[in-house]
Amino acid sequence: MSTAAPQEARLADGERETVLGAARAYVDKVRAGDVGSLPVILGMAVIVAVFTAKVGVFFSAINFNNLVVQMVPVALIAIGVVFVLLIGEIDLSIGYLAGVCGVCVAWFAQPGTHHQVPGLVAIFLAIGLGALIGLVQGSFVALLGVPSFVVTLAGLLAMEGVIIRWVGSQAAISIQDKYVNGTANYFLSPGASWVVAAVVTVGFGVTTIGGLLARRRAGLPVGNPTLAGLRVAGVAVAAFAVVAISNRDRGLSFAGLLLVAMLVLGTFVARRTTFGRHVYAVGGNAEAARRAGINVPFIRICVFMISGAAAGLGGVLLAARLNGVDLTIGGGSTLLDAIAAAVIGGTSLFGGRGRVVAALLGALVIRTIANGLGLLGSSSATEYMITGVILLAAVTLDTLSRRRLERSGR
Amino acid sequence: MSDAIPTLELRNVSKRFGAVQALDGVDFAVHAGEVMALVGDNGAGKSTLIKSVAGIHPFDSGEVRFDGEEVHIHGPKDAARLGIEVVYQDLALCDNLDVVQNMFLGRESHDAFRRLRELDMEQRANATLASLSVTTIRSTRQTVATLSGGQRQSVAVARAVMWNSRVVILDEPTAALGVAQTRQVLELVKRLGAQGLAVVLISHNLHDVFEVADRITVLRLGRDVGVYDRRATTQQEIVAAITAGVPTKVAGIPGTGE
Numbered sequence: 001m002s003t004a005a006p007q008e009a010r011l012a013d014g015e016r017e018t019v020l021g022a023a024r025a026y027v028d029k030v031r032a033g034d035v036g037s038l039p040v041i042l043g044m045a046v047i048v049a050v051f052t053a054k055v056g057v058f059f060s061a062i063n064f065n066n067l068v069v070q071m072v073p074v075a076l077i078a079i080g081v082v083f084v085l086l087i088g089e090i091d092l093s094i095g096y097l098a099g100v101c102g103v104c105v106a107w108f109a110q111p112g113t114h115h116q117v118p119g120l121v122a123i124f125l126a127i128g129l130g131a132l133i134g135l136v137q138g139s140f141v142a143l144l145g146v147p148s149f150v151v152t153l154a155g156l157l158a159m160e161g162v163i164i165r166w167v168g169s170q171a172a173i174s175i176q177d178k179y180v181n182g183t184a185n186y187f188l189s190p191g192a193s194w195v196v197a198a199v200v201t202v203g204f205g206v207t208t209i210g211g212l213l214a215r216r217r218a219g220l221p222v223g224n225p226t227l228a229g230l231r232v233a234g235v236a237v238a239a240f241a242v243v244a245i246s247n248r249d250r251g252l253s254f255a256g257l258l259l260v261a262m263l264v265l266g267t268f269v270a271r272r273t274t275f276g277r278h279v280y281a282v283g284g285n286a287e288a289a290r291r292a293g294i295n296v297p298f299i300r301i302c303v304f305m306i307s308g309a310a311a312g313l314g315g316v317l318l319a320a321r322l323n324g325v326d327l328t329i330g331g332g333s334t335l336l337d338a339i340a341a342a343v344i345g346g347t348s349l350f351g352g353r354g355r356v357v358a359a360l361l362g363a364l365v366i367r368t369i370a371n372g373l374g375l376l377g378s379s380s381a382t383e384y385m386i387t388g389v390i391l392l393a394a395v396t397l398d399t400l401s402r403r404r405l406e407r408s409g410r
Numbered sequence: 411m412s413d414a415i416p417t418l419e420l421r422n423v424s425k426r427f428g429a430v431q432a433l434d435g436v437d438f439a440v441h442a443g444e445v446m447a448l449v450g451d452n453g454a455g456k457s458t459l460i461k462s463v464a465g466i467h468p469f470d471s472g473e474v475r476f477d478g479e480e481v482h483i484h485g486p487k488d489a490a491r492l493g494i495e496v497v498y499q500d501l502a503l504c505d506n507l508d509v510v511q512n513m514f515l516g517r518e519s520h521d522a523f524r525r526l527r528e529l530d531m532e533q534r535a536n537a538t539l540a541s542l543s544v545t546t547i548r549s550t551r552q553t554v555a556t557l558s559g560g561q562r563q564s565v566a567v568a569r570a571v572m573w574n575s576r577v578v579i580l581d582e583p584t585a586a587l588g589v590a591q592t593r594q595v596l597e598l599v600k601r602l603g604a605q606g607l608a609v610v611l612i613s614h615n616l617h618d619v620f621e622v623a624d625r626i627t628v629l630r631l632g633r634d635v636g637v638y639d640r641r642a643t644t645q646q647e648i649v650a651a652i653t654a655g656v657p658t659k660v661a662g663i664p665g666t667g668e
Contacts, residue, residue, distance in 0.1 A: 028556055218529040220536075221549065272525050274518045277507075281515055284504035291502045292516030293486075352506035 039397065040345055040361045043390070047365065051372035058375055061249035068246075069184055071367035072255040073098070073317040077334070078341035078359035079266050080310030083303045085342055086270070087283045088351025089141060089148040091307045093155030094338055097133055098315030099330020100159050101126040103166045105316045106325045109177040119179030127312040133159075134308020135301060142300035160331070167327055174324035184320035186254040193252035197243040200260065201236040208232050255317060259360065262313070266356035279303060283351030314338070333384075337366055340387065344394040350402055365390065415478040417442045417608040418463070418494070418577050423472030425458050432458040433469070434632040440577065440610055445603040447611045447619040447640075450629035451652055456612050459629070460579050464496045465489040493576035499585060501566040509550040509557075510535040513569045538572045539564070542601055546594065560591025567598055571607065578602055579610040584618050596622050616645050630655050 026038070051058040077094050084091045108115060108122035117125070137155050141148045167173060175181055188196065208228050216222050246252045270276040281289040282299050290296050318334070319325045343349060344365050345358025366387055373383045416439035425433040433455045440446040450456050462469045465486045474481055476492050483489050489496075503512050510528075513535045519527040535550050544564045547557065554562060563583055570578050580599065584592040599622045602609045613619050619626060620640060628635040628651040635651045 028552065214529060218533060220529065220532055221551075274520050274524045274526060277511060277518055277526060278516075280507060280511075281504045284506035285502070288502035288504050288515070291498075294516050352504070 040358075040365060040394075044361070044365055044368070047368055047372070051368070051375070055372065055375045058372055061245050061247075063371070063375070064245050065187070065249045065253055067367060067371045068253050068256045069321060070371065071363045072184070072253075072259045073314045073321065074334070074337045074341055074367060075259050075359050075363035076262060076317060077311045077314035077338035078345070078363055079262055079356055080307035080314075081338050081342035082266070082345075082347050082354055082356050082359050083270070083279065083310075084148075084307045085283075085347045085349060086279050086352060086354055087300055087303050088286075089300070089303070090339075091134075091137070091148065091152045091304065092335060093133070093137060093152040093159055094307060094311040094314075095335030096156055096159035096163060096330045097130060097308060098311040098318055098334060099163050099325075100133070100166070101130045101312035101315035102319035102325045102329045103163055103173065103315075104129050104312075105180055106173040106175050106319050107166065109175055109180050110173060111176055119177035122177065122180060123183070123316050126316050127309050130308040130310070130312020130315070131305045132308070134305040134311075137308070138301035138304025141304065142297035148304075156335070163329065164327055167325065172324055172326040175319060176323075180316065181320050181323055182254060183258065184253075184255050184317045185323075187246075187250035188252045188254065188257065190247040190251050193243045193247055196252055196257060197239040200239045201232075204235045205232045258317075262310075263356055263360055266359075270356050275299070275302070280352055283353075285352075311338075337363070340391045340394075341366055343398070344390055346394075348398050348402065349395060350398070362394075414441060416440060416475070417477060418610075419475040419478075420459075420463070420469075421473040421475065423459075423462070423469040423474070425455075425462055425467070425470050431632050433462075435472070436629070436632070436634045438627055438634065440608040442576070442608050443603055443606045444624040445599060445609040445611055445622050447613060447623035447626045448629065449613065449616070449619060449626060449648065449652060453631070454629040454652075455632045456629055457581070458632075460496060460581060460610070460612065463489065463494060463577075463579065490573070493574055494579070495570035495573065495575040495577070496579045497563075497566045497570050497581065497583065499582045501562055503554045503562060503566060505555040506553060508553050509539075509547060509565055512554055512565055513538070513572060515569075517573070534572070535568070538568050541605070542568055542571070542598060544568060544598065558591060559587050560594040563587065563591075563595045564598055567595075567602070571602060571605075575607065577608045577610065579612070581612045582614065583611070584613065584615060592618065616648060619648075620645060628652055 048059075057063055077098055080094060081091065105122045105126040108117045108125055109119050110116055133155065137148075137151050140146045140151045208231065212222055212225060212228055242256075243252055246256075270279065278289065278294045278299050281292070281294060282296055286296055289299075315330060318329055341362030342354070342358055343362065345354075345360070345362030347354030347358045347362075369386055369390075370380075370383050373386070418438075418440050420436060420438040422435050422437060423433055424431070424435055436455070436459065438448075438459065448456050448459065458467075461467055463474070463483065465483045465488050468482075468484060474483060481488075481492060483492070483494075504515065507515070510532045514531045519530050519534075521527060532550060539547060539550065542564070544561075547561055547564065554565060557565065567578070567580070567583070583595050583599065587595060596618060599609060599611060603622075603624070611619065611623060623640050626638045626640060626643070626648060628638070628648060630652060635655050638648060638651070
């Protein structure tokens with residue numbers, strides 16, 4: 001009676017050993033409404049190839065480092081967006097929220113004033129302020145049931161006002177603190193950069209292979225070891241290539257390192273903790289989550305706090321990149337870039353599907369296009385139009401895979 | 411079987427919602443190892459009965475006994491602590507999560523840092539599915555969105571029996587299923603009984619009921635019309651009990667035939 005089950009498991013195991021099996025598993029995933037990151041990685045390869053062919057300087061070390069520093073604030077904010085989208089909500093306040101936190105860090109780091117605090121403290125105050133604003137917005141959404149679209153739209157308006165009031169008559173606050181500015185402008189020495197590449201590779205390799213070995217010890221299907229090996233090799237090549245390119249310029253940027261650390265932290269929270277599991281559950285079926293005993297309002301509020309804190313950290317880097325803040329901080333395309341990054345990276349707008357690394361992939365696409373077109377001498381008009389088309393393509397893909405699901409009656 | 415102490419027994423329970431007497435002095439009992447069907451027309455009180463047992467809303471009066479001891483169920487947690495699990499009609503699964511994740515939803519196995527113990531959960535999920543002879547699920551790491559209706563029902567049932575449950579209540583488990591999948595689920599229901607669980611099956615489909623149930627309780631307009639042994643009754647008799655009511659088991663009280 002129970003002999004049939006292990007047989008089934010072995011069968012499934014064997015199927016995934018082959019490349020064909022892996023391809024079929026991917027098709028299954030797309031059918032289940034999870035587009036994943038394959039389209040965006042392929043798209044990225046095309047974009048890089050086109051720009052490298054068109055502009056010689058595009059594939060240079062100095063431009064690579066510039067691109068990383070331009071991309072990191074958007075990617076950091078987008079990490080928060082991924083969490084918010086995972087529970088099926090939206091946060092429109094993140095652009096100006098990042099702006100407010102940027103002003104906050106500049107204000108607290110202002111030398112010679114009674115409110116000056118050490119730079120590192122100022123950074124944490126800014127992140128804390130972001131989380132606090134997220135707490136307030138999340139409470140309106142989770143406890144009172146006000147649609148997040150409206151709550152955060154109100155937040156967007158209010159936060160823009162706060163920036164204007166806070167920056168005040170000076171119209172700008174410059175930052176001199178070296179820790180604050182260093183978040184965007186510090187570069188690691190070549191030696192330290194190699195160490196980072198090695199640590200990332202070993203860390204990823206140990207986690208991946210350790211996971212496989214643990215599954216085998218536990219007698220569970222191991223999946224495809226070749227694929228896992230390829231993934232480890234891919235990360236190793238990427239890490240060392242990034243460092244090799246960076247070292248030909250100023251070295252690895254601290255901002256890039258910070259982004260990697262936040263991606264690892266975010267992924268850990270989302271995939272390996274009960275909290276993360278409950279975030280996915282709330283986004284997938286809030287009623288089922290509630291009946292399973294999950295405190296749904298608590299999860300929602302925490303997610304808005306994560307979004308606020310991520311925007312806060314992004315705001316610190318926005319301010320640090322320019323060594324100061326003015327009235328435009330967090331405005332312009334900050335909000336839409338961050339949301340577009342999360343969606344282009346493969347996070348579903350319908351909740352419950354997506355990964356934290358989408359923030360990096362999407363931000364890379366958007367900022368690479370902006371960077372490349374800038375080098376080509378194109379106007380921002382072209383940049384906006386192309387980004388718009390890509391965003392539409394990403395959302396359409398998401399919607400189609402979702403509609404398929406509904407048509408099949410599940 | 412009927413002379414043993416029932417796992418779950420309701421004595422003379424009533425429930426009123428405003429002007430509506432949803433349950434009126436109902437007796438009900440289910441023993442370990444038996445499948446008890448609960449049938450009745452719409453509004454007969456089936457849903458009210460199971461929701462009260464599950465702790466969603468308590469009975470107004472009457473006695474609930476578990477293993478012969480009187481118990482008080484004030485909330486879903488009380489019911490879960492006794493080992494009473496309900497599989498609701500809409501299943502309450504998260505489409506975006508895989509089979510293991512759904513089976514442990516809200517009761518994840520984790521360490522002191524709230525890190526998930528994935529391997530432990532996967533092993534226990536596999537073992538539970540194997541013990542129920544659920545062989546149609548290719549991998550417990552596929553998302554529920556990829557499963558058929560019957561497979562989803564199996565996952566919901568497996569989730570219910572996983573937690574040392576004693577009583578499993580299934581609300582219309584075959585209502586949305588095709589022929590082959592209905593068969594799968596009915597086989598599963600039989601196995602639950604064979605494993606010594608007390609199973610309550612709520613169904614509109616008498617064909618299904620006659621296939622798996624050991625005994626049948628008929629509710630009509632909030633009263634229990636009677637308890638029938640499946641082998642000693644016919645579908646016609648049950649239909650008559652559901653629609654017209656028949657003399658109840660208490661002698662002297664006329665049927666509700668108006």
